[in-house]
Amino acid sequence: MIYKKIYVLGAGAVGCFFGGMLVRAHHDVTFIARPKRAEALNDSGLEMDCKAFHEIVKVKASSDFALLGDADLVLLSVKSLDTEDTLTQIKSVLPSKAVVLSLQNGVANIEIASNIISNPVYAAVVYVAAGMVGQRTMKHHGRGELLVGSLGRTAAIDDKNLQEICKLFEEVGVQCSIAPQIKREMWLKFLVNCSFNAISGIGQISYGEIVKSSEIVKLIQEVTKEFLAIAALEDVNISMSEAFAANDSIATTMVTQVSSTAQDLAKGKLTEIDFLNGYIVQLGKRYGIPTPHNETVYALVKMMESQTIK
Amino acid sequence: MIYKKIYVLGAGAVGCFFGGMLVRAHHDVTFIARPKRAEALNDSGLEMDCKAFHEIVKVKASSDFALLGDADLVLLSVKSLDTEDTLTQIKSVLPSKAVVLSLQNGVANIEIASNIISNPVYAAVVYVAAGMVGQRTMKHHGRGELLVGSLGRTAAIDDKNLQEICKLFEEVGVQCSIAPQIKREMWLKFLVNCSFNAISGIGQISYGEIVKSSEIVKLIQEVTKEFLAIAALEDVNISMSEAFAANDSIATTMVTQVSSTAQDLAKGKLTEIDFLNGYIVQLGKRYGIPTPHNETVYALVKMMESQTIK
Numbered sequence: 001m002i003y004k005k006i007y008v009l010g011a012g013a014v015g016c017f018f019g020g021m022l023v024r025a026h027h028d029v030t031f032i033a034r035p036k037r038a039e040a041l042n043d044s045g046l047e048m049d050c051k052a053f054h055e056i057v058k059v060k061a062s063s064d065f066a067l068l069g070d071a072d073l074v075l076l077s078v079k080s081l082d083t084e085d086t087l088t089q090i091k092s093v094l095p096s097k098a099v100v101l102s103l104q105n106g107v108a109n110i111e112i113a114s115n116i117i118s119n120p121v122y123a124a125v126v127y128v129a130a131g132m133v134g135q136r137t138m139k140h141h142g143r144g145e146l147l148v149g150s151l152g153r154t155a156a157i158d159d160k161n162l163q164e165i166c167k168l169f170e171e172v173g174v175q176c177s178i179a180p181q182i183k184r185e186m187w188l189k190f191l192v193n194c195s196f197n198a199i200s201g202i203g204q205i206s207y208g209e210i211v212k213s214s215e216i217v218k219l220i221q222e223v224t225k226e227f228l229a230i231a232a233l234e235d236v237n238i239s240m241s242e243a244f245a246a247n248d249s250i251a252t253t254m255v256t257q258v259s260s261t262a263q264d265l266a267k268g269k270l271t272e273i274d275f276l277n278g279y280i281v282q283l284g285k286r287y288g289i290p291t292p293h294n295e296t297v298y299a300l301v302k303m304m305e306s307q308t309i310k
Numbered sequence: 311m312i313y314k315k316i317y318v319l320g321a322g323a324v325g326c327f328f329g330g331m332l333v334r335a336h337h338d339v340t341f342i343a344r345p346k347r348a349e350a351l352n353d354s355g356l357e358m359d360c361k362a363f364h365e366i367v368k369v370k371a372s373s374d375f376a377l378l379g380d381a382d383l384v385l386l387s388v389k390s391l392d393t394e395d396t397l398t399q400i401k402s403v404l405p406s407k408a409v410v411l412s413l414q415n416g417v418a419n420i421e422i423a424s425n426i427i428s429n430p431v432y433a434a435v436v437y438v439a440a441g442m443v444g445q446r447t448m449k450h451h452g453r454g455e456l457l458v459g460s461l462g463r464t465a466a467i468d469d470k471n472l473q474e475i476c477k478l479f480e481e482v483g484v485q486c487s488i489a490p491q492i493k494r495e496m497w498l499k500f501l502v503n504c505s506f507n508a509i510s511g512i513g514q515i516s517y518g519e520i521v522k523s524s525e526i527v528k529l530i531q532e533v534t535k536e537f538l539a540i541a542a543l544e545d546v547n548i549s550m551s552e553a554f555a556a557n558d559s560i561a562t563t564m565v566t567q568v569s570s571t572a573q574d575l576a577k578g579k580l581t582e583i584d585f586l587n588g589y590i591v592q593l594g595k596r597y598g599i600p601t602p603h604n605e606t607v608y609a610l611v612k613m614m615e616s617q618t619i620k
Contacts, residue, residue: 202614203610203614203617213613213616215612216612219610222602292603293606295532296602297610299523299526299529300512300529300610302525303513303523303526304515306522307513
């Protein structure tokens with residue numbers, strides 16, 4: 001295994017799920033987290049309350065970015081909001097050998113990261129229903145597979161790195177495939193985030209409940225139509241029926257899940273909405289394309305965010 | 311006084327405020343309410359927790375529509391949702407002498423009522439910040455004036471009736487004027503309802519807080535632009551600056567108020583959203599005018615309503 005020293009940068013539900021799976025298989029993983037969470041993880045371990053098992057896993061955690069000096073692999077799982085700050089902080093310590101895999105939402109992170117560090121940064125499209133309960137418990141509701149790929153780069157080293165990443169995850173029981181069209185996969189995930197995250201957040205409602213409302217089904221279609229017009233201008237061609245099928249699949253495979261936006265609002269934390277519907281609104285302005293439905297859900301999440309931030 | 315027997319049809323905050331003001335001045339008022347509320351009002355009186363005074367007022371209440379057989383004046387203050395059902399139920403008992411004053415939101419009630427009963431039905435545009443707390447306490451936060459008028463009818467008898475209504479209310483300390491352009495006044499009130507009710511409901515946020523969010527200020531402008539296009543097609547011409555001024559005035563005179571939509575959602579009750587943004591969406595479809603911002607807030611309120619209905 002070429003990835004001896006693994007760091008999980010951002011110990012939210014996604015970081016804890018994938019990082020935890022690696023720790024269970026005895027990989028050397030360090031979680032970089034805020035002091036309170038790092039302390040809880042060190043003191044009491046990571047509680048993985050998963051669909052398939054329930055275990056407390058002994059983990060290493062720290063708030064010290066300087067540790068990354070020996071990193072072979074970094075799983076980037078901070079919120080999109082924090083990508084720029086976080087990478088700026090690790091830039092000087094990250095060794096050139098380190099490979100970065102972004103497990104984040106949105107479609108802007110790879111470019112943001114690549115503008116700051118010169119390490120290879122790969123994209124992982126993540127489908128997992130999970131959330132943090134308290135400081136050290138990750139509750140897993142379902143799924144948990146990865147699609148990985150390289151945006152732009154096509155060198156042989158990238159193929160090798162991605163194959164190693166897949167091998168790493170597959171060996172610990174996480175389904176992981178290389179997606180030849182990773183940009184398209186990212187946008188398909190981004191699409192379902194734009195379709196569901198804000199609405200689930202505004203209503204604190206699960207995906208399964210959302211689609212019971214006929215008005216909301218129609219609203220999601222309108223949000224999606226605006227999204228596809230923008231995607232096409234970004235050279236990502238997704239057909240309407242493909243998009244509707246992607247939306248449907250979320251509503252049926254993650255019935256009881258509420259979005260990360262809903263979780264953030266419930267916890268009084270900043271959401272990623274600027275990187276979700278807010279990003280579509282921003283691109284819409286750039287291209288001169290109206291995006292009124294995205295604009296409206298975006299504005300409402302911003303309002304609720306400003307109300308609940310602690 | 312020509313209005314000896316007064317009935318308040320629907321003992322919500324609006325009915326209790328204006329009905330209560332009449333009772334305090336010893337008018338013969340009966341509140342028609344659901345059994346639980348009627349019982350509470352009869353047993354313990356109406357608690358009026360007003361800006362200017364705090365009093366428990368002994369009132370008569372009942373759930374029996376047959377009582378309306380001797381009505382001189384009916385204050386119609388049921389939710390717009392219930393107008394059709396309620397008037398159908400009182401149609402056979404309401405004497406022809408009875409005058410009906412609708413104190414309801416929206417712009418559809420007078421027509422709905424006039425299609426069922428042949429009594430004169432007048433419109434009152436109500437600006438009052440109030441809400442019910444429990445079954446018998448009306449909490450008044452501010453304002454409480456009425457603009458009354460006749461839609462369509464222009465007979466001398468209507469002028470007389472409206473003058474009597476104004477006299478009745480003015481004598482009990484409620485500011486009441488005849489509006490020569492009542493349709494326009496109704497649409498101005500309807501405008502601020504469409505601007506604020508849904509958003510306040512979605513976020514459970516007061517008017518003063520809503521306008522602190524720059525994204526929401528912009529959203530309200532977009533909702534308003536769509537509204538004005540529809541209003542113009544309904545022969546109501548309101549300028550953009552006039553509309554923005556009307557919105558501003560609500561945000562500054564009712565800072566701490568949350569909308570009736572917010573109150574309904576919090577109590578797990580049906581909202582009037584079909585008669586607010588939902589009515590704009592419906593008219594937009596009829597006229598072939600897109601109303602995406604109204605559509606989105608409408609859909610979200612419908613979703614939240616379906617989640618909270620008890």
